[in-house]
Amino acid sequence: MTLKRENVLIEALPYIRKFHNAIMVIKVGGHAMVDKQIMSDIIEDVVLLKFVGIHPIIVHGGGPEITEKMNRMGKKPKFVGGLRITDDETLEIARMVLVGNINTDIVSLIGRHGGKGIGLSGKDGKLIVAKKMAAQKVMIENIEHEVDLGWVGETEIINTEIVEIVTKHGYIPVISPIAIDSSGRGLNINADTVAGDIAAALRAQKLILMTDVPGILRNIEDKSSRISRVKLEDVEKLVREGVISGGMVPKLRGAVTAVESGVQRVHIIDGSVSHSVLLELFTDTGIGTMVYRGEDGE
Numbered sequence: 001m002t003l004k005r006e007n008v009l010i011e012a013l014p015y016i017r018k019f020h021n022a023i024m025v026i027k028v029g030g031h032a033m034v035d036k037q038i039m040s041d042i043i044e045d046v047v048l049l050k051f052v053g054i055h056p057i058i059v060h061g062g063g064p065e066i067t068e069k070m071n072r073m074g075k076k077p078k079f080v081g082g083l084r085i086t087d088d089e090t091l092e093i094a095r096m097v098l099v100g101n102i103n104t105d106i107v108s109l110i111g112r113h114g115g116k117g118i119g120l121s122g123k124d125g126k127l128i129v130a131k132k133m134a135a136q137k138v139m140i141e142n143i144e145h146e147v148d149l150g151w152v153g154e155t156e157i158i159n160t161e162i163v164e165i166v167t168k169h170g171y172i173p174v175i176s177p178i179a180i181d182s183s184g185r186g187l188n189i190n191a192d193t194v195a196g197d198i199a200a201a202l203r204a205q206k207l208i209l210m211t212d213v214p215g216i217l218r219n220i221e222d223k224s225s226r227i228s229r230v231k232l233e234d235v236e237k238l239v240r241e242g243v244i245s246g247g248m249v250p251k252l253r254g255a256v257t258a259v260e261s262g263v264q265r266v267h268i269i270d271g272s273v274s275h276s277v278l279l280e281l282f283t284d285t286g287i288g289t290m291v292y293r294g295e296d297g298e
């Protein structure tokens with residue numbers, strides 16, 4: 001459906017009013033970031049949100065870039081339930097890629113689009129305090145094994161103060177998913193998990209998880225099999241039935257954490273669709289998959 005230009009603006013107005021001063025956590029996945037133009041469009045949208053009175057908070061991933069760097073160094077990446085097994089060297093690679101490269105690139109892009117970005121990792125102001133994740137149970141050839149994921153973190157505390165201070169002063173926080181433990185050691189956390197935890201701690205109005213698929217697909221081979229709404233209580237069933245696997249698992253679990261803590265809506269959307277954030281927020285036709293608490297999302 002094409003709308004006349006003036007209708008587009010009129011349709012947006014009630015949403016701009018509704019979301020005035022709202023906190024929105026936007027997670028940009030590594031897959032959406034692979035294309036420079038897509039990334040630039042996403043950041044342009046985020047800057048626009050700030051200018052119309054919304055408070056966007058960016059959490060970014062970078063999984064494909066970490067994988068690429070590991071491959072170049074002759075290290076084979078391994079994942080359990082969508083989480084990267086992280087030894088000392090992998091942690092250093094993840095830190096360099098996420099904090100050193102991607103975070104600063106996003107902050108620069110925000111500046112280029114006329115906004116003010118500020119880069120943070122979980123270490124800054126002890127934003128994300130975590131502990132090493134316990135070994136995970138994995139079934140290999142019908143036998144249960146315990147796998148130690150290495151330096152993968154599990155969030156214990158989110159100290160939102162630094163985010164609130166910078167947000168209030170007109171900055172867009174850009175957060176890397178590297179946490180700190182009680183002894184000051186870095187830990188690698190999945191970026192979707194961090195986004196869910198931060199949205200929960202800030203009681204954000206929305207959490208938007210941008211990825212490279214149109215949402216949750218009933219059949220991963222078929223892009224038209226998108227599930228448009230998922231109730232909180234149906235998430236684990238989708239995981240159990242194997243409808244959701246790999247990187248979609250932490251995404252949905254992050255969504256559950258957020259909704260259980262009072263975030264009203266979580267949207268999983270395709271970042272490669274041009275200006276998908278604006279379409280999701282400011283038009284009547286939502287895109288992607290919405291995760292919601294049954295009783296208020298009907």
Ligand SMILES: Nc1ncnc2c1ncn2[C@@H]1O[C@H](COP(=O)(O)OP(=O)(O)O)[C@@H](O)[C@H]1O
Pocket residue numbers: 028029030031032061062063064210211212213215216217218219220243244245246247248251
């Ligand atoms: N049911 C599903 N619907 C859509 N994607 C799925 C599903 N199950 C698994 N996936 C996988 O999850 C991926 C998205 O997660 P991930 O690779 O971590 O992306 P990102 O880097 O954007 O966070 C998709 O590219 C797809 O391969």
Ligand SMILES: CC(=O)N[C@@H](CCC(=O)OP(=O)(O)O)C(=O)O
Pocket residue numbers: 028029030031060061062063064066082083084094152153177188189190191192247
């Ligand atoms: C523990 C763990 O898996 N950490 C992730 C952090 C980056 C990430 O989550 O990036 P995407 O959002 O692009 O997948 C990793 O090492 O890949």
